[in-house]
Amino acid sequence: MAESYEVSSVKAGLNVSPSVMWQIKAGGMRVKVKEIGVFVAQSPATAPVFTLFRSATTGTATTSLAGQLCDVAGNASAAALETAWSTAPTVGAVPFRHIPMALTPGAGVILTFPEPIVIPINGGLSIVNLNAAGLTIGQFSCYVKFDE
DSSP, X not given: OOOEEEEEEEEEOOSSSXXXXXXXXXXXXXXXXXXXXXXEEEOOSSOOEEEEEEEEEOOEEXXXXXXXXXXXXXOOOSOEEEEEEEEOOEEOXXXXXXXXXXXXXXXXXXXXXXXXXXXXXXXXXXXXXXXXXXXXXOEEEEEEEEEO
């Protein structure tokens, strides 16, 4: 039986485009992504354009957050939401979703996947800001709901 997990992160933006902001990385089990939310917490100088890509390479994470069980009696998650890398992930050429965002704090989007996006063992799914520029980098939040 699949276990359900959630994980979230708040982080400062970057001013280099494209910027991988988060990566959902599978461990020793396939991950089925059911929902992703991305929001503007603090306005950047340039309106972000978040795009969801399958990771071509997963990079080397230096900071990650483990998925939290929805049912505390379940097993620990093998997947993580990565937020920083010594070697950043690279992404494929064709995105799943492309989301232009407003500059307003609280602006956001919730992406639901009735047919989950499956991340293979040791694979990744990257959330990328394609329009990261300017002196004010802003702050963004993201959450992910998934099954393993």
